[in-house]
Amino acid sequence: MANTFHLKIVTVDGLAYEGDVQRLTFRSIHGDLAILARHINYCTAVGMGTARVLMEDGTERTAACIGGMCSMLDNECHLLPTTWEWSEDIDIERAEAARDRAEQQLREAAALSEEARIRTESKLYRALVRIGSAKQ
Amino acid sequence: MAAANMKAVKLRIKSVQNTMQITKAMQLVAASKLRKAKDKAMASKPYLRTMKGTLTQIANENTDFQSCFTKAGTSEKRLYVVIAGDRGLAGGYNANLFKFTEKEVEGHDYAVLPIGKKAVEYFRHRGVEIFTDAYAEVAKVTISDCFRIAKSVCEAYEDGEFGHVSMCYTNFVSMMSQVPKSSALLPLSDFENPELDENGTRDLILYEPSSEEVFNAIVPEYLAGILYTSINVSVASELAARRTAMEAATDNASEMIENLSLFYNRARQASITQEITEIVAGAEGA
Numbered sequence: 001m002a003n004t005f006h007l008k009i010v011t012v013d014g015l016a017y018e019g020d021v022q023r024l025t026f027r028s029i030h031g032d033l034a035i036l037a038r039h040i041n042y043c044t045a046v047g048m049g050t051a052r053v054l055m056e057d058g059t060e061r062t063a064a065c066i067g068g069m070c071s072m073l074d075n076e077c078h079l080l081p082t083t084w085e086w087s088e089d090i091d092i093e094r095a096e097a098a099r100d101r102a103e104q105q106l107r108e109a110a111a112l113s114e115e116a117r118i119r120t121e122s123k124l125y126r127a128l129v130r131i132g133s134a135k136q
Numbered sequence: 137m138a139a140a141n142m143k144a145v146k147l148r149i150k151s152v153q154n155t156m157q158i159t160k161a162m163q164l165v166a167a168s169k170l171r172k173a174k175d176k177a178m179a180s181k182p183y184l185r186t187m188k189g190t191l192t193q194i195a196n197e198n199t200d201f202q203s204c205f206t207k208a209g210t211s212e213k214r215l216y217v218v219i220a221g222d223r224g225l226a227g228g229y230n231a232n233l234f235k236f237t238e239k240e241v242e243g244h245d246y247a248v249l250p251i252g253k254k255a256v257e258y259f260r261h262r263g264v265e266i267f268t269d270a271y272a273e274v275a276k277v278t279i280s281d282c283f284r285i286a287k288s289v290c291e292a293y294e295d296g297e298f299g300h301v302s303m304c305y306t307n308f309v310s311m312m313s314q315v316p317k318s319s320a321l322l323p324l325s326d327f328e329n330p331e332l333d334e335n336g337t338r339d340l341i342l343y344e345p346s347s348e349e350v351f352n353a354i355v356p357e358y359l360a361g362i363l364y365t366s367i368n369v370s371v372a373s374e375l376a377a378r379r380t381a382m383e384a385a386t387d388n389a390s391e392m393i394e395n396l397s398l399f400y401n402r403a404r405q406a407s408i409t410q411e412i413t414e415i416v417a418g419a420e421g422a
Contacts, residue, residue, distance in 0.1 A: 008186060010183045011183060012180050044343065045354050067357055068354075068361075069354040071341075073341070078186055078190050080186060
């Protein structure tokens with residue numbers, strides 16, 4: 001099939017996926033985007049959101065994809081996210097607990113330092129992305 | 137005299153035995169920790185390779201030089217991130233790395249960011265300028281620490297404090313061999329092999345939203361990732377070095393005990409023989 005390209009998803013914890021796919025959708029720092037075969041050489045930074053991978057056989061898998069970079073060079077796509085969790089691997093209860101904890105901290109602590117607030121907020125975003133990805 | 141000598145030998149055997157027990161225990165602990173650390177290091181190797189490969193390609197094909205991370209800094213000063221161990225008794229692990237680092241930094245104006253207690257001690261002792269010693273314990277460094285380190289290094293680099301950033305760590309080649317290695321971190325143009333196509337053209341890359349924004353977002357991530365994987369690899373190297381060193385120490389101790397026991401038995405026999413001779417001589421004299 002000429003309409004597929006080679007995708008490699010690698011995180012610091014190891015190789016998450018390697019194989020030919022039809023389409024990769026994820027959220028970059030600029031917004032959602034999809035990569036198809038024979039895309040122009042391309043490089044962007046990955047934001048926080050749900051990623052979808054349309055496999056060669058037409059099945060689609062979703063995952064929570066946060067941070068990192070994505071490059072497409074000569075029909076070879078490398079996605080290097082900070083965290084990548086396939087939807088089926090996400091522990092919803094844990095994510096929901098993390099969300100509740102972060103929300104509570106943000107509500108209660110008016111005296112939170114700037115740095116702590118940013119950290120708690122990003123924890124909340126991460127939990128929300130996980131929950132959103134798992135429920136799809 | 138023989139009796140006193142025998143007692144000393146016996147004490148010596150005891151003390152060597154005690155030492156051997158410790159080295160043996162350390163060997164076993166290192167071996168069991170090593171298995172986990174090795175898996176972790178091996179799991180992060182593809183990331184390191186892919187990240188380096190992609191960035192080298194991007195650096196080679198990059199025609200935009202707006203981001204300060206892609207062009208060489210103006211400052212002559214270099215920053216070296218040195219990843220060593222927390223403890224000694226790991227053979228030449230720390231010493232080899234420091235020797236290697238000394239060679240690397242020769243002739244440059246530099247500061248270090250030591251990771252690991254031994255590295256902090258070493259550079260403090262030598263009076264080298266230390267960027268931060270907040271990450272003294274290599275065993276406790278987490279991925280979020282790596283992000284913090286990366287962020288502060290990037291900020292210092294952006295401010296022009298350093299013109300180049302490199303890293304010295306120990307590469308895990310195999311269970312028996314660990315080699316100190318250095319690797320350029322910033323700027324991206326420090327990556328080697330500026331290969332062009334046969335006809336000398338460069339592939340153009342589309343950066344979205346802009347090369348500057350992409351690099352500013354990617355570079356701290358890349359640094360954190362590289363640091364984290366290098367720390368994993370170094371920890372595995374340290375454990376492997378310790379295991380080998382302790383194995384050798386245990387072997388030496390058992391050899392020493394063998395020799396000492398032989399000596400002890402000889403002395404014991406000699407004293408018995410002497411006693412018999414004395415008794416016989418005494419009986420004959422009577």
